Amino acid sequence: MNTESTESTEDIEDTDVVVIGGGAVGENVAARAVRGGLRTVLVERERLGGECSYWACIPSKALLRPGNALAAARRVRGVRSEGGLDEQAVFRRRDAFVSHWDDGGQVRWAEDAGITVVRGTARLSGEREVTVEGRGVVRAAHAVVVCTGSTPVVPQIPGIADVPVWTSREATSASTVPQSLAVLGGGVVGVEMAQAWARLGARVELLELGDRLLSHLPGFAGEAVAEGLRADGVRVRLGTAVSRVAVAGGGVRIESDDGSRIAVERLLVATGRKPATTGLGLETVGLTPGGRLSVDDTGLVSGVDGRWLYAAGDVTGRAPVTHQGKYAARVVGDVVAARARGEDVRPEPWSGYAATADHRAATQVVFTDPEVASVGLPEPGQESHRAVDLDVAVAGAALHADGYEGRARLVVDTEREIVLGATFVGQDVAELLHAATVAIVGEVPLRRLWHAVPAFPTISEVWLRLLEEYGL
Numbered sequence: 001m002n003t004e005s006t007e008s009t010e011d012i013e014d015t016d017v018v019v020i021g022g023g024a025v026g027e028n029v030a031a032r033a034v035r036g037g038l039r040t041v042l043v044e045r046e047r048l049g050g051e052c053s054y055w056a057c058i059p060s061k062a063l064l065r066p067g068n069a070l071a072a073a074r075r076v077r078g079v080r081s082e083g084g085l086d087e088q089a090v091f092r093r094r095d096a097f098v099s100h101w102d103d104g105g106q107v108r109w110a111e112d113a114g115i116t117v118v119r120g121t122a123r124l125s126g127e128r129e130v131t132v133e134g135r136g137v138v139r140a141a142h143a144v145v146v147c148t149g150s151t152p153v154v155p156q157i158p159g160i161a162d163v164p165v166w167t168s169r170e171a172t173s174a175s176t177v178p179q180s181l182a183v184l185g186g187g188v189v190g191v192e193m194a195q196a197w198a199r200l201g202a203r204v205e206l207l208e209l210g211d212r213l214l215s216h217l218p219g220f221a222g223e224a225v226a227e228g229l230r231a232d233g234v235r236v237r238l239g240t241a242v243s244r245v246a247v248a249g250g251g252v253r254i255e256s257d258d259g260s261r262i263a264v265e266r267l268l269v270a271t272g273r274k275p276a277t278t279g280l281g282l283e284t285v286g287l288t289p290g291g292r293l294s295v296d297d298t299g300l301v302s303g304v305d306g307r308w309l310y311a312a313g314d315v316t317g318r319a320p321v322t323h324q325g326k327y328a329a330r331v332v333g334d335v336v337a338a339r340a341r342g343e344d345v346r347p348e349p350w351s352g353y354a355a356t357a358d359h360r361a362a363t364q365v366v367f368t369d370p371e372v373a374s375v376g377l378p379e380p381g382q383e384s385h386r387a388v389d390l391d392v393a394v395a396g397a398a399l400h401a402d403g404y405e406g407r408a409r410l411v412v413d414t415e416r417e418i419v420l421g422a423t424f425v426g427q428d429v430a431e432l433l434h435a436a437t438v439a440i441v442g443e444v445p446l447r448r449l450w451h452a453v454p455a456f457p458t459i460s461e462v463w464l465r466l467l468e469e470y471g472l
């Protein structure tokens with residue numbers, strides 16, 4: 001990690017914009033504000049690039065990809081795919097993708113982009129004013145943008161404070177495969193990490209409180225992922241409440257309310273995240289710390305007068321994935337720059353000044369095997385909506401993998417005959433997602449989509465089948 005401050009004096013010069021938090025989202029706000037002609041200070045207390053670059057998206061995908069590639073090879077008869085993963089090589093590849101946890105490259109990128117990077121912990125200390133611990137006060141002529149992200153939630157389970165648990169940070173950065181791993185939580189972190197470590201050789205047990213995995217997605221997605229995990233030897237236990245945990249024999253003993261007990265080497269807590277708003281000085285501007293920062297579609301924080309406090313990314317709780325956060329960041333940066341120029345910003349839906357897609361077309365891929373790719377509505381929300389569900393049974397899929405299994409859903413507005421949501425489950429469906437996103441954002445009528453002819457033989461042929469199933 002580059003711990004050198006890029007400021008040589010104790011005082012930070014006043015500026016146009018201060019961004020608190022230099023994760024992917026803060027970096028993008030700052031870059032956009034600079035592009036709009038504003039002097040911008042970006043304050044980061046840990047590593048520039050934030051969670052995604054070092055302990056979330058990048059290392060988790062680096063740990064999953066080798067297992068997915070191997071499984072894919074094994075599904076094509078004629079490919080010699082004996083042997084398994086080389087764990088140490090997998091870890092070395094992961095380490096390269098996280099730049100060995102050194103953010104020097106990101107700092108150089110930011111400085112080259114014209115951003116002033118300041119190391120330290122920042123908090124609001126009044127209107128348009130930020131105090132950086134040990135560095136002093138910096139005032140922003142136009143805006144302060146909070147991009148402090150989120151932190152893991154550890155549930156109140158008796159004994160948990162005495163047990164050395166893994167959070168997503170340890171689960172994405174460890175370089176030794178535990179013999180056994182219990183994963184608490186069957187959300188995205190839980191299922192991705194359960195599969196990654198199972199394929200690296202750990203005996204994995206996943207315990208989910210609710211009655212399904214990936215509860216924010218259609219039921220068939222969680223069911224298919226559970227099946228994929230079981231095929232890798234993961235024991236998936238739904239509707240399971242852990243009643244007590246304790247250190248036992250160098251590992252962890254876990255007791256559930258059904259009376260069962262297991263002993264594992266490691267326990268990963270993957271039970272959700274909360275917006276990072278404590279210790280941020282929100283009370284100095286009339287807000288209550290602890291919750292999410294509620295924003296409008298321009299990123300302006302509700303409840304603060306004077307149009308100077310903005311937020312983007314996980315801290316807003318809107319669509320907590322990197323790409324949606326970066327999208328909101330581009331909007332905020334542009335809005336701040338436009339308002340600084342004196343423009344009357346009108347955040348019309350789908351304009352450059354409104355993060356409309358957060359409500360209508362937010363995307364997510366769960367990088368398990370099978371993958372889950374989703375955009376927009378997961379379920380029909382009202383009577384005029386219809387879900388069109390199909391197995392992915394097209395020539396492109398059959399050629400892609402022997403015995404290909406997949407499922408696709410379109411949620412259609414039957415009055416306007418446009419797509420409102422899409423979910424795809426199966427091997428390598430992630431790349432189907434952008435077509436669905438374009439259809440939703442463009443409000444492309446189904447009767448026009450009919451003319452978007454999928455190439456033969458590709459998995460995209462499922463689009464044709466879905467439209468036929470709808471009735472075209």
Ligand SMILES: Cc1cc2nc3c(=O)[nH]c(=O)nc-3n(C[C@H](O)[C@H](O)[C@H](O)COP(=O)(O)OP(=O)(O)OC[C@H]3O[C@@H](n4cnc5c(N)ncnc54)[C@H](O)[C@@H]3O)c2cc1C
Pocket residue numbers: 020021022023024025026043044045046047048049050051052055056057058060061120121122123147148149150168172189276279280312313314315320321322323324325
């Ligand atoms: C295991 C895991 C895997 C994930 N995989 C994906 C994925 O594949 N794709 C995807 O799109 N999303 C994924 N996500 C979600 C993604 O990581 C987050 O949505 C994203 O990191 C949010 O970016 P952010 O900039 O808002 O917050 P963060 O990345 O958390 O950055 C916030 C930054 O603010 C800094 N900070 C906080 N408080 C202060 C302060 N007071 N002063 C100075 N600095 C401060 C922090 O040090 C941090 O660097 C994953 C999450 C996890 C946990």
Ligand SMILES: NC(=O)c1ccc[n+]([C@@H]2O[C@H](COP(=O)([O-])OP(=O)(O)OC[C@H]3O[C@@H](n4cnc5c(N)ncnc54)[C@H](O)[C@@H]3O)[C@@H](O)[C@H]2O)c1
Pocket residue numbers: 155184185186187188189190192207208209210213214215240241242270271272273320321364365366367
């Ligand atoms: N590929 C991606 O896009 C990706 C990957 C990982 C994480 N993320 C993001 O990171 C965020 C955090 O993910 P997450 O999986 O930690 O949270 P989550 O909210 O998605 O899932 C948490 C799960 O834990 C369960 N749970 C809660 N308390 C429990 C308990 N005491 N015992 C057992 N289960 C319990 C919940 O029922 C839920 O299923 C999400 O917003 C997600 O979108 C995205």
